[in-house]
Amino acid sequence: xxxxxxxxxxxxxxxxxxxxxxxxxxxHLCIGQAYATSVYKxxxxxxxxxxxxxxxxxxxxxxVMLGLSAAVFGTWVDTNGPRKAxxxxxxxxxxxxxxxxxxxxxxxxxxxxxxxxxxGGIGLGIGYISPVSTLIKWFPxxxxxxxxxxxxxxGGGALIASPLSAALLNFYDPASGxxxxxASGDAVGKLFLTLAVVYFAYMLxxxxxxxxxxxxxxxxxFDPTRVTSKAMVTDKxxxxxNAIRTPQFWLVWIVLFCNVTAGIGILEQAAPMxxxxxxxxxxxxxxxxxxxxxxxxxxxxxxxxxxFVWSTTSDIxxxxxxxxxxxxxxxxxxxxxxxxxxxxxxxxxxxxxxxISFYGGGFATVPAYLRDLFGTFQVGAIHGRLLTAWSAAGxxxxxxVNAFLDARGTPGELTAQDxxxxxxxxxxxxxVGFVANLMIRPVHARHHEPADGGPDRPAAxxxxxxxxxxxxx
Numbered sequence: 521x522x523x524x525x526x527x528x529x530x531x532x533x534x535x536x537x538x539x540x541x542x543x544x545x546x547x548h549l550c551i552g553q554a555y556a557t558s559v560y561k562x563x564x565x566x567x568x569x570x571x572x573x574x575x576x577x578x579x580x581x582x583x584v585m586l587g588l589s590a591a592v593f594g595t596w597v598d599t600n601g602p603r604k605a606x607x608x609x610x611x612x613x614x615x616x617x618x619x620x621x622x623x624x625x626x627x628x629x630x631x632x633x634x635x636x637x638x639x640g641g642i643g644l645g646i647g648y649i650s651p652v653s654t655l656i657k658w659f660p661x662x663x664x665x666x667x668x669x670x671x672x673x674x675g676g677g678a679l680i681a682s683p684l685s686a687a688l689l690n691f692y693d694p695a696s697g698x699x700x701x702x703a704s705g706d707a708v709g710k711l712f713l714t715l716a717v718v719y720f721a722y723m724l725x726x727x728x729x730x731x732x733x734x735x736x737x738x739x740x741x742f743d744p745t746r747v748t749s750k751a752m753v754t755d756k757x758x759x760x761x762n763a764i765r766t767p768q769f770w771l772v773w774i775v776l777f778c779n780v781t782a783g784i785g786i787l788e789q790a791a792p793m794x795x796x797x798x799x800x801x802x803x804x805x806x807x808x809x810x811x812x813x814x815x816x817x818x819x820x821x822x823x824x825x826x827x828f829v830w831s832t833t834s835d836i837x838x839x840x841x842x843x844x845x846x847x848x849x850x851x852x853x854x855x856x857x858x859x860x861x862x863x864x865x866x867x868x869x870x871x872x873x874x875x876i877s878f879y880g881g882g883f884a885t886v887p888a889y890l891r892d893l894f895g896t897f898q899v900g901a902i903h904g905r906l907l908t909a910w911s912a913a914g915x916x917x918x919x920x921v922n923a924f925l926d927a928r929g930t931p932g933e934l935t936a937q938d939x940x941x942x943x944x945x946x947x948x949x950x951x952v953g954f955v956a957n958l959m960i961r962p963v964h965a966r967h968h969e970p971a972d973g974g975p976d977r978p979a980a981x982x983x984x985x986x987x988x989x990x991x992x993x
Contacts, residue, residue, distance in 0.1 A: 524727075526601030531731035537658040537739070539729065544651035544670035546726030547606050550719040551613055551647045552677015554582055555820070559685045560708045567705030568629045578637050580914065585641025587911025590649050594904025595760050597646060602654045602730045609647030610723035616640025617716035624709035645907065647723070648674065652887045653900035657733050660896075661742050663888035664839070668831030671884040676824035679817075681715075688714055756968040757895035763902045768893050768963050771956045776886055777909040777916075778953030779846055782854065782946040783879025784917035786872060787823075789925075790816050794872075796934040797862045803933060807865065815869060822873040823880040830881025831888065839889040843957045846878040846885075851950035858943035862936035883910075893963055920945055 522528065557579050564575045597605040616639040623631025651670055659666035690696040693707035738744070744755065763769045786793065791812040795805040807815075834842040857871045886906065891899050921942045928938035 524604040524607055526603070526732065529601055529603045529730060529732050530734050531737075533734075535731060537733075540651075540655060540658050540731065541666065541669040543606075543726045543729040543731075544655060545673040546722050546729075547609060547647045547650060548670050548673030549677045549680060550723050551609070551644050552674040553681040553715065553719070554579065554586075554644060555675070555678035556681035556685060559682050560689065560703060560711065563689070563703040563705065563708050564624075564632075566702055567624065567708065568627065570629060574629070578632055581633055581637030582641035582644060583914040584911045585638055586644040586648060587907045587909070587914075589642040589645030590904035590907040591645075592904075593642075593646050594649060594901035595898065597650055597904065598653055598760075598898050598900040601732060602650050603727050605646055605650035606723060606727035606730060609643045609650055610720050610727060612643030613640050613647060613723065614643075614716040614720040616643060617712045617719070621709045621712035621716070624705050624712065627705070645904070649900050649904045649907070651726075651730065652903050653896065653898075654730065654732055656887060656891050656899055657896055659739075660744065661739055662832075662835050663891050664831040664834040664885055667887040668828040668884040671831070671887075672824050672827040672880075675827045675880045675883070676820070678820050679824065682817075685711055685715075753892045754895055754962060756963075756965070757897035758893075758902075758963055758967050759969055760898040760901035760905060762967045762969075763894050763898075764905055766963055766967050768960055769902070769906070771960050772886065772889060772893070773906055773909045774956040775843055775847070775953045775960075776882060776906060777913050778949045778956070779843075779850070779879065779882040780910055780913035781917040781920070782850065782950050783876060783882070784913055785921045785942065785946050786875060787819065787879070789918075789921050790819055790872070792934075793939065794865075794868060796939065797868055797936040798865060799933075799935050815872070818869065818873060819876045822876040826877025826880035827884035830877065831884035834881075834885045834888060839885060839892055840957060840960060842881070842885055843889070844954065846882050847950045847954035847957060850875060850878045851947045851954065854943055854947045854950065858940045858947070893960070895969075897969060 561572070561575055564570070564578075565572060568575070593605075616635045616637075619635025619639055620632045621635075623629065623633075623635055652667060655666040655670055656663045688711045689703040689707050692710040693701075693703050695701055695704065758766070791809075794812050794815050795807045795809075798806040800806065830842060830846070837845075853871050853875050857868070857875070861868045861871060887899065887903050890902050890906065894902055924942035924945070925934060925938060928934060928941075
């Protein structure tokens with residue numbers, strides 16, 4: 521297995537750095553399947569004779585494990601390099617599908633929790649952070665663009681997984697096409713086996729093609745002083761262990777938590793929400809189930825596009841300013857949605873699209889924000905620790921929305937007014953995040969790694985940084 525070691529991933533002279541984003545995308549497009557679980561959710565409910573909550577827990581476990589595993593294994597990923605991390609993520613993510621398939625065939629729901637939720641969730645976390653620090657080192661001139669290209673794949677993974685899963689379920693179930701058809705558990709099990717094979721092949725391609733820059737490499741014509749001259753960008757380095765001791769790390773944690781909690785509140789409730797907003801006095805909605813499904817698809821496009829467009833824009837505006845847009849403008853849009861969204865379906869859709877683009881943009885921009893504040897040394901490990909904010913938001917967002925809605929009435933009978941308390945709570949969260957972002961300042965010099973030429977000095981290149989990380993651990 522020596523081919524997985526970091527020294528075998530150093531790029532040769534003349535290597536084209538634009539080959540790195542496709543390698544990262546190969547992983548993120550696969551693990552982005554997590555956003556497509558609704559395709560077979562009803563089928564699992566019927567197969568296990570379970571409630572929606574019992575089946576929904578599968579996704580919740582996976583997201584919680586994503587954040588926890590990213591935090592726990594972040595330093596390991598930085599130390600051992602992207603190839604070993606991506607290969608490990610492929611084994612865990614696809615292994616989770618295999619264990620979950622066993623659970624479906626044996627009608628043992630706990631095996632699905634263990635497989636897709638725990639094992640697959642760990643693969644999600646390692647796979648999510650595995651290419652981040654490498655991309656930042658290959659694109660020091662445009663870190664927002666680089667991370668946006670990869671993390672865009674996670675947001676867009678459902679656009680591939682959803683139609684593919686639907687087609688495979690139809691293929692595997694002889695009863696497909698009949699009136700009121702819901703896929704059988706056997707069809708879902710076979711779907712999981714197929715996805716395991718397909719995703720392993722694509723993720724293995726990513727692991728085989730990923731490269732780290734050679735020592736001392738920089739893009740042709742790149743002047744580091746043009747980047748580090750910006751007020752919020754450092755040319756120093758902070759270790760992961762020291763980063764979590766800084767107020768900057770926890771302020772960014774609050775920023776990400778608030779942004780994600782607000783966005784996930786809409787994503788989790790998107791289809792019934794648009795129907796409820798345009799419910800008539802007789803209880804019927806002007807928005808059909810088909811249109812509501814199309815709205816969910818449109819939000820997926822906004823989520824994916826925002827990850828690329830806004831993170832790329834952050835290279836021009838700066839990370840702090842772009843988060844002022846995500847949080848400040850987002851708070852205004854949420855307020856308009858709460859008070860006036862029911863007046864026009866076009867207004868509702870536009871507001872939802874932009875809000876979710878901010879949600880996606882926040883994910884894609886945060887690695888570059890961390891690079892600006894803490895340098896490239898162990899930025900992957902720092903990013904992993906920060907993703908615990910995602911785990912917390914994945915629990916808090918749906919809980920906030922569902923708690924308010926449960927108190928207001930019965931699903932299928934709610935109206936736009938019933939959503940106002942939940943949406944205005946999201947506005948308050950975004951304001952908190954906006955204030956936290958304003959408080960972020962450059963990291964104090966006492967947290968910087970030594971730069972005296974000693975053995976623990978972090979270097980700009982990936983290989984030397986890895987050696988320093990290994991010594992620290």
